[in-house]
Amino acid sequence: MLGATFMGVKLGILGLGTVGTGTVKLLQDKNGRHPLLQDIEIYRVGVRSLDKPRDVQLPEGVITTDLEGIVNDPEIDIVVELMGGLEPARTLILKAIANGKHIVTANKAAISRFGAEIFTAANQAGVYVMLEASVGGGIPVIQPLKQSLSVNQISAVTGIVNGTTNYILTRMQTEGSDFADVLADAQKLGYAEADPTADVDGWDAGDKIAILASLGFGGRINREQVYCEGIRQVSKTDIAYASKLGFVIKLLAIAQNVKNGHRDNSLLSVRVHPTLVPQTHPLASINGVYNAILVEGEPIGQVMFFGPGAGEGATASAVSADILNLVANLKTNHAHLNPTLACRHQHYSEIAPISELVTRFYTRFLTEDHPGVIGQLGTCFGKHGVSLESVVQTGFHGQLAEIVVVTHDVREGDFRQALAEIAAMPAINSIPSIFRVL
Amino acid sequence: MLGATFMGVKLGILGLGTVGTGTVKLLQDKNGRHPLLQDIEIYRVGVRSLDKPRDVQLPEGVITTDLEGIVNDPEIDIVVELMGGLEPARTLILKAIANGKHIVTANKAAISRFGAEIFTAANQAGVYVMLEASVGGGIPVIQPLKQSLSVNQISAVTGIVNGTTNYILTRMQTEGSDFADVLADAQKLGYAEADPTADVDGWDAGDKIAILASLGFGGRINREQVYCEGIRQVSKTDIAYASKLGFVIKLLAIAQNVKNGHRDNSLLSVRVHPTLVPQTHPLASINGVYNAILVEGEPIGQVMFFGPGAGEGATASAVSADILNLVANLKTNHAHLNPTLACRHQHYSEIAPISELVTRFYTRFLTEDHPGVIGQLGTCFGKHGVSLESVVQTGFHGQLAEIVVVTHDVREGDFRQALAEIAAMPAINSIPSIFRVL
Ligand SMILES: NC(=O)c1ccc[n+]([C@@H]2O[C@H](COP(=O)([O-])OP(=O)(O)OC[C@H]3O[C@@H](n4cnc5c(N)ncnc54)[C@H](OP(=O)(O)O)[C@@H]3O)[C@@H](O)[C@H]2O)c1
Ligand SMILES: NC(=O)c1ccc[n+]([C@@H]2O[C@H](COP(=O)([O-])OP(=O)(O)OC[C@H]3O[C@@H](n4cnc5c(N)ncnc54)[C@H](OP(=O)(O)O)[C@@H]3O)[C@@H](O)[C@H]2O)c1
Numbered sequence: 001m002l003g004a005t006f007m008g009v010k011l012g013i014l015g016l017g018t019v020g021t022g023t024v025k026l027l028q029d030k031n032g033r034h035p036l037l038q039d040i041e042i043y044r045v046g047v048r049s050l051d052k053p054r055d056v057q058l059p060e061g062v063i064t065t066d067l068e069g070i071v072n073d074p075e076i077d078i079v080v081e082l083m084g085g086l087e088p089a090r091t092l093i094l095k096a097i098a099n100g101k102h103i104v105t106a107n108k109a110a111i112s113r114f115g116a117e118i119f120t121a122a123n124q125a126g127v128y129v130m131l132e133a134s135v136g137g138g139i140p141v142i143q144p145l146k147q148s149l150s151v152n153q154i155s156a157v158t159g160i161v162n163g164t165t166n167y168i169l170t171r172m173q174t175e176g177s178d179f180a181d182v183l184a185d186a187q188k189l190g191y192a193e194a195d196p197t198a199d200v201d202g203w204d205a206g207d208k209i210a211i212l213a214s215l216g217f218g219g220r221i222n223r224e225q226v227y228c229e230g231i232r233q234v235s236k237t238d239i240a241y242a243s244k245l246g247f248v249i250k251l252l253a254i255a256q257n258v259k260n261g262h263r264d265n266s267l268l269s270v271r272v273h274p275t276l277v278p279q280t281h282p283l284a285s286i287n288g289v290y291n292a293i294l295v296e297g298e299p300i301g302q303v304m305f306f307g308p309g310a311g312e313g314a315t316a317s318a319v320s321a322d323i324l325n326l327v328a329n330l331k332t333n334h335a336h337l338n339p340t341l342a343c344r345h346q347h348y349s350e351i352a353p354i355s356e357l358v359t360r361f362y363t364r365f366l367t368e369d370h371p372g373v374i375g376q377l378g379t380c381f382g383k384h385g386v387s388l389e390s391v392v393q394t395g396f397h398g399q400l401a402e403i404v405v406v407t408h409d410v411r412e413g414d415f416r417q418a419l420a421e422i423a424a425m426p427a428i429n430s431i432p433s434i435f436r437v438l
Numbered sequence: 439m440l441g442a443t444f445m446g447v448k449l450g451i452l453g454l455g456t457v458g459t460g461t462v463k464l465l466q467d468k469n470g471r472h473p474l475l476q477d478i479e480i481y482r483v484g485v486r487s488l489d490k491p492r493d494v495q496l497p498e499g500v501i502t503t504d505l506e507g508i509v510n511d512p513e514i515d516i517v518v519e520l521m522g523g524l525e526p527a528r529t530l531i532l533k534a535i536a537n538g539k540h541i542v543t544a545n546k547a548a549i550s551r552f553g554a555e556i557f558t559a560a561n562q563a564g565v566y567v568m569l570e571a572s573v574g575g576g577i578p579v580i581q582p583l584k585q586s587l588s589v590n591q592i593s594a595v596t597g598i599v600n601g602t603t604n605y606i607l608t609r610m611q612t613e614g615s616d617f618a619d620v621l622a623d624a625q626k627l628g629y630a631e632a633d634p635t636a637d638v639d640g641w642d643a644g645d646k647i648a649i650l651a652s653l654g655f656g657g658r659i660n661r662e663q664v665y666c667e668g669i670r671q672v673s674k675t676d677i678a679y680a681s682k683l684g685f686v687i688k689l690l691a692i693a694q695n696v697k698n699g700h701r702d703n704s705l706l707s708v709r710v711h712p713t714l715v716p717q718t719h720p721l722a723s724i725n726g727v728y729n730a731i732l733v734e735g736e737p738i739g740q741v742m743f744f745g746p747g748a749g750e751g752a753t754a755s756a757v758s759a760d761i762l763n764l765v766a767n768l769k770t771n772h773a774h775l776n777p778t779l780a781c782r783h784q785h786y787s788e789i790a791p792i793s794e795l796v797t798r799f800y801t802r803f804l805t806e807d808h809p810g811v812i813g814q815l816g817t818c819f820g821k822h823g824v825s826l827e828s829v830v831q832t833g834f835h836g837q838l839a840e841i842v843v844v845t846h847d848v849r850e851g852d853f854r855q856a857l858a859e860i861a862a863m864p865a866i867n868s869i870p871s872i873f874r875v876l
Contacts, residue, residue, distance in 0.1 A: 026737060032591035036777055132586065138738040140578075140586035147766075148570065148578035148759035153470035282744060285723050299464060299751025300576040304744040306720060313737025321586035328585075328778040332770070339474055340766040 009327050010043035012070035012101075014092060015083035016054060016063070019106050019133065020045065022316030023082065024056045027323075036327055037320070044070045046083075071096040078326055080319060081105040090114045097121045097129075102330075104322040106133035106315060112207035112223045115214065119343035128329070129343055130322035135161060135208040136291045138314030139307040140321065145215040145295070147340045152297030156256040157216040158438075161208040163289035163309040164192045164199035165231050165251040169239075169274075170287040173248060178236050191289065201230035202272040205253040212293065213255030213270045219349030227271040227354045234274050238364060238433045241394060241404050245362075247276035248284045249435065258352050267352035276362050276406075276437040283438075355413035360389065360437035362406050363419070366429040369401040373427045377405065380425075384418035386410045400429050406437060447765050448481035450508035450539075452530060453521035454492060454501070457544050457571065458483065460754030461520065462494045465761075474765055475758070482508045484521075509534040516764055518757060519543040528552045535559045535567075540768075542760040544571035544753060550645035550661045553652065557781035566767070567781055568760035573599060573646040574729045576752030577745040578759065583653040583733070585778045590735030594694040595654040596876075599646040601727035601747040602630045602637035603669050603689040607677075607712075608725040611686060616674050629727065639668035640710040643691040651693035651708045654733065657787030659708060665792045667711040676802060676871045679832060679842050683800075685714035686722045687873065696790050705790035714800050714844075714875040721876075793851035798827065798875035800844050801857070804867040807839040811865045815843065818863075822856035824848045838867050844875060 011027075013020055024045070030037045045058060046067040054063070064070070071079055071092050079096035081103060083089055089110045093103055098121065105111060111118065111134055122129045132142045136159070145157075160166050164186065171182045183200065186192035198204045206228040210221040231251050242249050252275040260267045277284045282304050286292040291309030296302050308314035329338055367373045374391060381388060387408045394402045407415065422428055449465075451458055462483070468475045483496060484505040492501070502508070509517055509530050517534040519541060521527055527548045531541055536559065543549060549556065549572055560567045570580045574597070583595075598604050602624065609620045621638065624630035636642045644666040648659040669689050680687050690713040698705045715722045720742050724730040729747030734740050746752035767776055805811045812829060819826060825846045833840045845853065860866055 022737065026589060034588040034778070035782075037589065139741055140582040143586055144578040144582070147763055148581055148756070150472040151464060151475065151758040151762055152755055297755075299460065300755040301746045301749075301752055303577055303746075305741070306744065307741030308739045311739075314739055317590055317735075317738040318586070320589040324589055324778065325585055328776050329770075332767075332774045332776050336770045338766050338770050340472070340762065344473075 008039045008041060009077045009330060010041050010075050011078050011080055011323065012044045012073060012076040013042065013080040013082060014046045014067055014070060015081070016045050016047045017082065018312050019315045019319060020082040021055045022312035023080065023319045024058070026316045026320050028056065034324055036324055039327055040323060043076055044073065046070050067092055071101065072099060076101060077330070078102045078104060078323060080323065081107055082319065084109070086110055086113065093118055094121055097125050097127055100125055100127060102127045102326050103129040104319055104326065105129070105131050106319060108134040108204070108207040108211060112210040116220045122343055126337060128326060128337065128341055130326060131211065132322045133315050133318035135211050136293055136305065137307065137309040137311060138317040139291060139293065139305045141293045141305045142215060145212065149295055149297065149300065150340070152300045154216045154295065154297040156254065156296045157212045157293065158283065159209065159212060159253045159291065159293040160250055160283055160286050161253050161291050161293065161309065162199050162205040162251060163291060164196065166286065167191050167289045169231060169234065169249060169251065172234070172236055173239050176236055176240070179232060179234060200232060202228040202251065205251060205272040209253035209255055209270055209272060213268060213349070216255060216295065217268055217349055218344065219347055221270060221349055222351065225270070225351040229273040231274050233433060235433065238435065241364065242276050242362065245390070245406065246279050247437070248279060249274050250277045250283060252277070252438065258357065268349045269352045269357055271354060274435050276435055278438065281438065355416070357412040358409050359412060360407050360409055361415055362404070362435045362437050363431060364433040365403045365405070365431055366397055366400045367403055368427045368429065369396070369399065370427060374403065376425060376427060377403070377422060380421050381418050384414045386415055386418050446477045446479060447515045447768060448479050448513050449516050449518055449761065450482045450511060450514040451480065451518040451520060452484045452505055452508060453519070454483050454485045455520065456750050457753045457757060458520040459493045460750035461518065461757045462496070464754045464758050466494065472762055474762055477765055478761060481514055482511065484508050505530055509539065510537060514539060515768065516540045516542060516761060518761065519545055520757065522547070524548055524551065531556055532559055535563050535565055538563055538565060540565045540764050541567045542757055542764065543567070543569050544757055546572040546642070546645040546649060550648040554658045560781055564775060566764060566775065566779055568764060569649065570760045571753050571756035573649050574731055574743065575745065575747040575749060576755040577729060577731065577743045579731045579743045580653060583650065587733055587735065587738065588778070590738045592654045592733065592735040594692065594734045595650045595731065596721065597647065597650065597691045597729065597731040598688055598721055598724050599691050599729050599731065599747065600637050600643040600689060601729060602634065604724065605629050605727045607669060607672065607687060607689065610674055611677050614674055614678070617670060617672060638670060640666040640689065643689060643710040647691035647693055647708055647710060650731065651706060651787070654693060655706055655787060656782065657785055659787055660789065663708070663789040665709040669712050671871060672712050673871065676873065679802065680714050680800065683828070683844065684717050685875070686717060687712050688715045688721060690715070690721070690876065696795065706787045707790045707795055709792060712873050714873055716876065719876065793854065795850040796847050797850065798845050798847055799853055800842070800873045800875050801869060802871040803841045803843070803869055804835055804838045805841055806865045806867065807837065808865060812841065814863060814865060815841070815860060818860050819856050822852045824853055824856050
């Protein structure tokens, strides 16, 4: 492909579902968009079933079920993978790369797991793998991380990157409703899937923060080392207490440089968990299905990107932006890949275990109602080096008292040890909620 | 330059003030940043005075007062213009371009006025003119507008792009203080210049929205056609009323497609004015010296970019990002300019006169205290097709009554005619405030 005379670009699109349809619609209506889109031809679109009604018109013969044929077709310059899932997506992407085709994909699941394999193959073949749509829907965040922001020493990338969970938490917050009720309603309204696990348990956000971490910090991420905790245990009670303390609860995906114990090097902490976010923090006011990604670095300080995290149109914008970028680079007819767009990370980043995280904690205890219990908690926390920012005896649950504690910064491992001891105390009935505080 | 073998890139920087110093600092500390920065050499830095103490160390002979020498030096690949002002910046940029050098600049004043001349020269010479730092400090917004977002049909670009005025308005809002007091204090604290005119009267924001408009809508903008109204007439009284009505007052810079009367084509409205922004709008919570730019388009919907709008480090990040981008493109050794980075607008956009704007208005009247006055207002507005969303008789100023009106959408010209008639009524003492409502 590289070095060839520029003759327009032929796309082979794999998948004509939500995102594929949006992309075809955008590319078929070129008026008012970048003129370079004129040079793009939708040459083949691969689907599973030829019988499904489609929301777009394509010339006879363009839609096919022969996806192998697409990735092997010498006419095709760019393969746009919008089918999702792990296989056959991975195999088709690798075949396309081996055939010298550039890749555009929205597939966070495949990239977060097979990125190392795919990027290595792409670098060998001298092709690009573009993935703007894999994180944050339409929000341009991948390209800024690769280019503009990469002159900074990045210290943290923190995102609200899953629209479904942000929608649920926002409704729980504004309506004072319970998780299960809001989830059921969100499923009815189409904001949550019938099987909500990937969203609600934080896996989707985990895929996305693995990708953001690898771009922000320039090392590959082992997806299995990303700590993922979902929002099932967030209750309306905790949202109400958090609110009184000046926080909102958000599912945050965080990649952050952390000190490696007493040693000199730094590790990467990459994690997803419900988090108490101060109400004045830029991420606190991101509501509903919107996504936002906050990047912190030196010397830039904080920059945040905000927008629709999913949906046909927004995601099609990101996919088309990648295609445009490729066409622009191919048109300049260069002999080498542009090093700010090519895949650059070689080594795996060393990931800090969650026990090494230093953070504040919010914890809610249900205790027997006797006066010594706060003292006992304090003594046990003190023994483990946990110092408390606030302790509030907040109310009664039947016979039980409710105590909410916010700690100062503490090593998570130490905090968990203290909690284990506390849980064993006779005065402690249960510990329904433990959340980290930003 | 194009087509040459890649041997690293030599910079000639014009200016070593706030932004120049930040840029040199960043480029001298390459650790943890994009590896491509290794290929950059700070070859010459032009200043006015050799005697000034500098915050950075540079080898003997690098700092010079011979700026002509820099733009004519055949060794130099990229001229980074960080001196500011109109001349000699314009002449030096044009000479550098004529000598085949690529340009990076932070100079919104020069670009918004001489952009057409500079871009035409750059296209003829086959060089890039990069200007990420000219709008929004460190926020990556120019590149997304040129690339990722350009696959959209953009309908509006709306920004808080002047940190000084946003700082002043934020303090007026939170402290309930008057403009003059906050301005004086901001000047003491270094958040406003001794001569605050460029910021306070909206000229700086006007420069920036002219640039954003030209990138978002792909046509050149005649800077003199940008309507600019500053914040001097915003009072704490209006901020308080706005707040009661559910708004905050922000200095917005807006570029927007508007219908051309009854004709079929659309015009561009490009303007800067204090604006009542609904408290729930994404721009309403951008406070202090921060900037944010909201881009709306089809099919993406709304995306917003947020971050520090000025300052040594943030602006240096944007300047260095442009340099990195150039180095990446030069390294690929292409035979043509990358069409998504090159200057692309040819024609001038047709700008709608402010009288053609259709918007809501907030207006505060001081009137004699007699019962018929609201009726008289209503009748006169009705005659000119102005319909009212809310009318509040809000209080008394000595002998005078105070009436605050919010209109429905109305053509500005019609509204101004109604106001002229109302101002002439005997019952009307004065009309201290007229603001547009988003
Ligand atoms: N939806 C969003 O808002 C969104 C946002 C960001 C990223 N993404 C990502 O974008 C990708 C696509 O998502 P989507 O929502 O568009 O999915 P979708 O609506 O389920 O569409 C999937 C498409 O791929 C085709 N396909 C799937 N497996 C196939 C196979 N084995 N052989 C042939 N065709 C196959 C389907 O064909 P048939 O039509 O014949 O069934 C369908 O056209 C996923 O990676 C997703 O994570 C989606
Ligand atoms: N400051 C910010 O936060 C910021 C943010 C965004 C964009 N910008 C833009 O960045 C540009 C630079 O701003 P700045 O704040 O860095 O300005 P600055 O601190 O005033 O620095 C200007 C520099 O240019 C040199 N210079 C000016 N005129 C010269 C001349 N005629 N001959 C030789 N040298 C000359 C000065 O030399 P001496 O040092 O010898 O006086 C000084 O080093 C401006 O276009 C500004 O609008 C600034």
